[in-house]
Amino acid sequence: MRLLPLLAAALLAMTAVTVPAHAAVPDGTLALESSAVRAGEPIRLSYSTPRPNATNWVGLYTEPGNGPVAEQFVGPSLKWVYTPSANGTATLPTQGLEPGEYVVYYLAQDGYAWLARPARLRLVSSTALRFVTSPFTLRNGRAGTPYGASVTGLVKGDTSGLTFTKKAGAAWIAVAADGRISGTPTAAGTSALTVEARNTAGQTSTASVSIRVRGASETLVPRLKAMSWNLWHGGSQISGGREKQLRFLLDRDVDVVGLQETSSTSAQELAQALGWDHFQAGADLGIISRYPITARGPLPSQSGLAGIYARVRLDERTGRELVLWNAHLGYTPYGPYDGCFSNRTTQQLLTREADSGRTGQIQAIVQAMGGHLQAAGTHPVLLTGDFNAPSHLDYTTAAASSHCGRSGIPWPTSKVPEQAGLKDSYRVARPNPVTAPGNTWSPVYKTFTGGYGYDHRIGDPEPQDRIDFVHYAGGLSVESSDAVVAGTPAPHPGHGGNEWTSDHAAVLTTFTVS
Numbered sequence: 351m352r353l354l355p356l357l358a359a360a361l362l363a364m365t366a367v368t369v370p371a372h373a374a375v376p377d378g379t380l381a382l383e384s385s386a387v388r389a390g391e392p393i394r395l396s397y398s399t400p401r402p403n404a405t406n407w408v409g410l411y412t413e414p415g416n417g418p419v420a421e422q423f424v425g426p427s428l429k430w431v432y433t434p435s436a437n438g439t440a441t442l443p444t445q446g447l448e449p450g451e452y453v454v455y456y457l458a459q460d461g462y463a464w465l466a467r468p469a470r471l472r473l474v475s476s477t478a479l480r481f482v483t484s485p486f487t488l489r490n491g492r493a494g495t496p497y498g499a500s501v502t503g504l505v506k507g508d509t510s511g512l513t514f515t516k517k518a519g520a521a522w523i524a525v526a527a528d529g530r531i532s533g534t535p536t537a538a539g540t541s542a543l544t545v546e547a548r549n550t551a552g553q554t555s556t557a558s559v560s561i562r563v564r565g566a567s568e569t570l571v572p573r574l575k576a577m578s579w580n581l582w583h584g585g586s587q588i589s590g591g592r593e594k595q596l597r598f599l600l601d602r603d604v605d606v607v608g609l610q611e612t613s614s615t616s617a618q619e620l621a622q623a624l625g626w627d628h629f630q631a632g633a634d635l636g637i638i639s640r641y642p643i644t645a646r647g648p649l650p651s652q653s654g655l656a657g658i659y660a661r662v663r664l665d666e667r668t669g670r671e672l673v674l675w676n677a678h679l680g681y682t683p684y685g686p687y688d689g690c691f692s693n694r695t696t697q698q699l700l701t702r703e704a705d706s707g708r709t710g711q712i713q714a715i716v717q718a719m720g721g722h723l724q725a726a727g728t729h730p731v732l733l734t735g736d737f738n739a740p741s742h743l744d745y746t747t748a749a750a751s752s753h754c755g756r757s758g759i760p761w762p763t764s765k766v767p768e769q770a771g772l773k774d775s776y777r778v779a780r781p782n783p784v785t786a787p788g789n790t791w792s793p794v795y796k797t798f799t800g801g802y803g804y805d806h807r808i809g810d811p812e813p814q815d816r817i818d819f820v821h822y823a824g825g826l827s828v829e830s831s832d833a834v835v836a837g838t839p840a841p842h843p844g845h846g847g848n849e850w851t852s853d854h855a856a857v858l859t860t861f862t863v864s
Contacts, residue, residue, distance in 0.1 A: 377401075379410070380456040380466035391447050391472045397456055397466065407432050410442050413453040416613040416633060418462035418585065424633045425613035426583050428452075446589030446846065448506070449475035450487040466645065476525055479507040479549050482593050485558035486600035488625075489640045491535045491666070494566050501545055501559065502529030503623030504600070504784060506593050511550030519543035519645070523754070531559075548853040562667040570665040571641065574672070574861045576775075577607045578734035578818050584613030585851040594622055594851050596835050604710030606662055608676030608734030608820075631658045636678050644671065648718075656680070656707075657735070659722070664863065670729065673722045677715055677735035679763060680707040684800050685739050686813035690754035691798075691806040699759060708739055709762040716770045723771055730863070733772055733821040738761040740815040743774060749783040754813065764819075772821040775859040779831035788832075790818040791857040793839045794848070817858035820859040831859040838848040 378399035387393050394594035409427030411417030416425025420444070441584065442454070450473060456466040482504050488787065491497040505512060505672050516525035520541035522533040535541065543559040564570050585591030597619070599607070604758065609617050617636025621628030627643040630636045637643070637660040643729045657677035664670045683702050688694045694702065703709050713733040715733070716723075740753075750757040780786035792812065800808045834856050837849035845853075 354625075374695065375737045376464040376466050377577060378466035380454065380469050382454065382469050382471055382825070385469075385471045385472055387444060387471055389444055389475055389477070392443055393454065393471065393528065394441050395438065395454065395469070396439045397433050398436070399456070399465045400436070401465065402434060402436040403433065403456065403459050404434045405780045406434060406465060407457055407460065407804045408454050409438055410440065411453050411455065411585075411599060412586075412613075412615060413451040415453070417453055417455055417468070418457065418464075421462050421464055426585050426586065427455075429519040435726060435746050440701040442471055442691060447473055448590060448592050449473045449509075450476070454491055455571065475506070478555075479505060479509065479512075479547060479769050480555045481505055481547065481557040482776060483597040483600050484556070485560060486844040487560045487603050488531065488826075489561075490570050491541075491561050491563045492562055492566065492568075492570055493538050494536045495511040495533050495666075495837045496812075497532060499531040499560070499561070500529055500625030501531065502518055503625065504557070504596065505547045505555065507555075508549050508553060513548050515548070516654070517544040517546050517556060519545075520561075529764055531561075535561075535563040538568065549778055553696075567864060570667070570669075571605070572863055574664070574826070575603060575605045575676070576732055576734065576820055576822075576861065576864050577602075577604050577856050577858045578610075578736070578820050579607055579856040580678075580736045580818060580852055581616050582852040582853040582854065583611055584616040585862075586613065586661070587742070587864045588802060588848050588851040589846055591617065591687070591851040592623075594836065594849055598851075599624065601836075601855045604674070604675055604820050604858065605640045606732070607638050608674060608732075610676070612636040627662075629658060629660045634678055635676055637674055639674075645690065651719070655718060657676060657694075657718070657733075661729075670863075673726075673729055675715065675719055675722070675735075677711070678733065679711045679737045679739065681738045682706060684802060685761065686728075686753070686815050687761075687802065687804050687806070689756045690758070690813045696759055700762065700808040703739065703744050703762055706738075708737065709766075710735070714762045714774075716766050719770070723823055726771075730822065730824035730826045730842045730861075731772075733767060734819065735816050737763040738817055740817060741777070741819070742772060743777045744787065746783055749787070752783075752787055753815070757787075767821050773822050775820045775822050775828050775861075776816070776831040776833070776857060778828045778857070787814070788857075789814040790857060791815050792853050793835050793850060793855050794842050794853040795844050796841045799842070819856055820855050820857045822859075823859065824863040826861040826862060829836040829860040829862055831857065834858045845852045 383394035409430040441517045514529040572743040617630040629646040659675040662672040721733040839850040
């Protein structure tokens with residue numbers, strides 16, 4: 351493989367990964383054959399250590415990302431290989447990975463202690479320039495008020511020397527060379543734009559873009575699309591996951607999303623590509639918003655909560671805001687397994703819910719939401735999340751056959767929000783759990799694969815349940831709500847090429863903002 355000398359020199363000059371302050375300086379070596387690799391071609395490396403072990407290994411991570419920067423697990427590696435010798439060479443495949451910045455770690459004995467300083471590289475695209483989808487819609491604008499948005503991050507492929515131009519569209523819209531969209535709308539209605547992207551190789555791609563312009567005295571966001579989405583280790587389990595995630599968000603015209611399993615960077619990366627605001631809170635939780643985020647909190651490390659929130663400005667004219675809370679509750683022991691595999695009594699199930707930590711977690715989150723819920727009449731409130739537990743609204747007598755014959759279970763993770771005045775948007779839109787089960791776990795796992803402390807036969811049917819939610823309070827009315835995926839996901843283990851990038855279905859609710 352040959353690279354342009356200037357490109358190779360620039361990549362070699364990138365800032366080195368630093369050793370954690372608390373750690374000893376690693377005494378091994380890790381060297382990449384090249385710091386720029388074309389996507390689809392292998393990463394070739396050499397290594398050495400005075401402490402050889404059969405379980406020493408090399409792992410590839412996104413940069414900045416979910417690698418063991420502090421010599422502790424944060425998220426799974428994208429690719430890995432054992433390196434058992436005192437010195438040698440190895441390769442890491444790159445099939446299915448997107449172009450961008452990555453880092454390679456040389457790690458000890460199936461753990462995360464560094465054996466050498468990490469090495470950075472860039473994956474360079476070998477595919478044609480393309481917008482991730484077309485047509486798509488940008489955030490709403492207001493007549494007479496300056497507008498801003500961006501399409502910079504919505505192009506994939508060979509983006510070297512990327513520039514944007516306006517090919518057609520409303521006179522008020524300007525397109526900067528870097529993909530920023532600006533101007534002042536002159537009248538209410540839908541403004542159209544055709545924008546072209548071009549790289550230094552002369553490749554081009556065009557997209558049709560729409561901007562909904564509201565009147566000077568109208569509500570800026572009269573309709574809001576809110577989603578809860580477990581990304582499944584950031585989408586890393588599916589080839590081309592980030593591009594597919596962007597395409598899904600644009601195709602569904604989503605406004606705000608509560609994210610789980612972000613692998614430390616997904617909220618930031620998705621928001622930057624979309625030109626949105628974000629709150630990336632640690633390795634797990636994130637919130638992204640098409641409209642400005644005005645406040646964020648609390649960090650889980652500061653509060654001990656399994657949830658975060660962001661205040662979203664829905665209307666700069668009136669100051670109307672939305673408070674979006676997002677949660678990810680404990681995953682084990684798992685109630686549907688207890689009910690289906692172990693045949694525990696209802697009281698035993700509730701005891702196990704408390705043992706899992708979920709009961710205490712949802713109680714603490716709802717308590718922390720108290721002030722926001724009291725003000726929900728002025729600033730509506732959402733609670734999104736992967737609760738890792740079903741809803742009592744689904745466990746009716748009529749629907750018992752879908753839940754191993756179980757019914758009447760007052761699952762605390764749904765009862766506690768209900769008692770606090772929150773409504774389950776999916777069940778408001780679709781009240782019958784028999785005709786609309788709304789299962790979010792799992793479009794990929796259809797049979798039990800073992801683990802989690804359950805001595806049950808592998809290959810038996812996996813319990814299917816609705817464990818992801820969009821709850822709401824305040825001045826919102828539900829227009830529709832669905833458990834959504836993209837395409838027809840192939841089940842595990844043949845899921846790698848799915849258009850859908852998660853092992854959960856997402857929940858997408860459309861609200862009318864009163």
